[in-house]
Amino acid sequence: MTKINFISKKILDWDWSISGQSVCDPKPVKRAYELLNHSESLITDYSSSFELSDALSNLKRALNQRLKLIEKTYNLKSVKFYDCPKGYLELLEKYGLARPYLIKTLMEIRNKIEHEDAEPPNINRCKELVDVTWYFLKSTDKIVNLKPTDIELEPKKSLKLSDKYGCTMGVKQSNNNSLSISGWFPKTYIYNHEKADSLRIKCSAIHDGLYWKGKEHHEDKTINDIWLVAEIDLDFNEKHLFLKKVFEAV
CATH class of the missing domain: 1.20.120 (Four Helix Bundle (Hemerythrin (Met), subunit A))
Incomplete structure (x- = not known):
């Protein structure tokens, strides 16, 4: 079931690198x-x-x-x-x-x-x-x-966040205004209601680190860490910022 949440635009200030490209x-x-x-x-x-x-x-x-x-x-x-x-x-x-x-x-x-x-x-x-x-x-x-299709985001060192955080963004070829996103985020980056500095996301999966308790992977995650798989629908200003970041990373 899709759940509507919001994610801080602070992720746009993370370090960007291209991880997937399609050949033109x-x-x-x-x-x-x-x-x-x-x-x-x-x-x-x-x-x-x-x-x-x-x-x-x-x-x-x-x-x-x-x-x-x-x-x-x-x-x-x-x-x-x-x-x-x-x-x-x-x-x-x-x-x-x-x-x-x-x-x-x-x-x-x-x-x-x-x-x-x-x-x-x-x-x-x-x-x-x-x-x-x-x-x-x-x-x-x-x-x-080469047209970028997947972008890796990691917190800048200056933000002093744990290296367990990071995500992948993917551009949907059928809809250039829609992005897929998956990864780990600080709980403080995820909101249940819209804020001035937030992006609207449609989550197909979202849970905290307790989900992994007793399992083999991500044992370092806690209740203050959020994993999500979602789609982001961008408005034009956000799309412009996203493209600019992508071109800077190429």
């Missing part, structure tokens, strides 16, 4: 680098303005391809958290995935060439933009090659 399709990842490499091949000391324009066009395609892949994988636009920016590059900045200024500069240069027949920048500037694109692709490779 490598073809879209490879495609961005093909576009980047073609762009780089067009930029030489003797490149014409047409070749430089084509090079910047392919850089923009490489960036757009990667941005679409990130969105397809994580659906970040659907998470309308507090103070959510409108621009996608600014959104990625909120998650610690991009610094948008130089990327936006490339986009703007390419748009002026395409829509206003503007001249491309000089060769050195074009080479710099190649480097910007390369760094962006490299910095986001991890999250588009």
